[in-house]
Amino acid sequence: MKWKETIKGLKAYEPGKPIEAVKKEFGLTEITKLASNENPLGCSPKVAAFLRENDFNFALYPDGYAQTMRTAVANHVGISEKEVLFGNGSDEIISIISRSLLSPDTNTVMASPTFSQYKLNAVIEGAEVREIPLNEKREHDLDAMFDAIDEKTAVVWVCSPNNPTGGVTPNAAIERFLEKVPNDVLVVLDEAYIEYVTDPTYQDTLPLFKKHENVLLMRTFSKAYGLAAFRVGYAIGQQSLLSKLEPVRAPFNNTVISQAIIPIALEDQTYIEKCRQINDEGRKQYVAFCEKHQLDYYPSNTNFILFEIKADSNEVFQELMTRGYIVRSGAALGVPNYLRVTIGTAEQNAGLLAQLEEILASKGVLV
Structure with missing residues (x-):
């Protein structure tokens, strides 16, 4: 095959792991996907x-x-x-x-x-x-x-x-x-x-x-x-x-x-306004978590937040998956030791942060 030289060695885009694949791999029945910046509330x-x-x-x-x-x-x-x-x-x-x-x-x-x-x-x-x-x-x-x-x-x-x-x-x-x-x-x-x-x-x-x-x-x-x-x-x-x-x-x-x-x-712009307000409240949950534990974070105007975990982001990413949460490792984004997390519902955010707190405490990185 006469492949273009420019594509040799290229790696395909790696999206967040699909929910069904994570369920099967770790024997889980419920998964919360907060990796691809999708709207957790769905469409109008x-x-x-x-x-x-x-x-x-x-x-x-x-x-x-x-x-x-x-x-x-x-x-x-x-x-x-x-x-x-x-x-x-x-x-x-x-x-x-x-x-x-x-x-x-x-x-x-x-x-x-x-x-x-x-x-x-x-x-x-x-x-x-x-x-x-x-x-x-x-x-x-x-x-x-x-x-x-x-x-x-x-x-x-x-x-x-x-x-x-x-x-x-x-x-x-x-x-x-x-x-x-x-x-x-x-x-x-x-x-x-x-x-x-x-x-x-x-x-x-x-x-x-x-x-x-x-x-x-x-x-x-x-x-x-x-x-x-x-x-x-x-x-x-x-x-x-x-x-x-x-x-x-x-x-x-x-x-x-x-x-x-x-x-x-x-x-349905009323629905978009609702999504914006719920997202803003969810973002505050992550900011409060970061400030509580003195973790660096990037101020966000999106439905995701990039923040420091003071640990190997790939390891923490894998550990969160075993607990039913799919996020994005900062290592895959050029920002090692950080996670990028899609802002979910208040319940989803609280659940993820509770699990993350346990993981980071076990690694001795929380203050």
């Missing part, structure tokens, strides 16, 4: 009711233009229907961008740590990857990222709130950055967790794409909307930009069911 009851009450013709291809879903998203966001691009999750949009712009003759700039799929797709396309450590405030170091841009830079990724650290990059810093970036460099603002932001200083980034033709916003229905299984992500940008990306998109990349339920989900 209106979506569930819609699915129970409607049938679909599975013999037909979905609408390649996704008209119903397109209109709903455009109206919700307040943009033109020509200013949105749909993906099979945000992952596909990242792939579309990378396939369209990256090559062995280009480079791409991103923070470190940040979402792993930016780097993976760049490596597949043979592009040089320039990773810039977060600054002392644990935010994207946009000054250093700008300094890394040269005539071969094609894409800059700004993940805000950032995965896996959870922090937002201040709007003023982003605006200053965009004023300096050359127009032929695409800046992607990945906002997968935007619905969870509670920072009072945060401002909507929507005006940025109107002002800058080289700005693309990415959002998703996999997180707060509780629709990860349906794989719908979307990008917002000027029509001239999206027209270059559209030919790279697969023609039927969103299913019939996905296109039908997104308008229903968007109608």
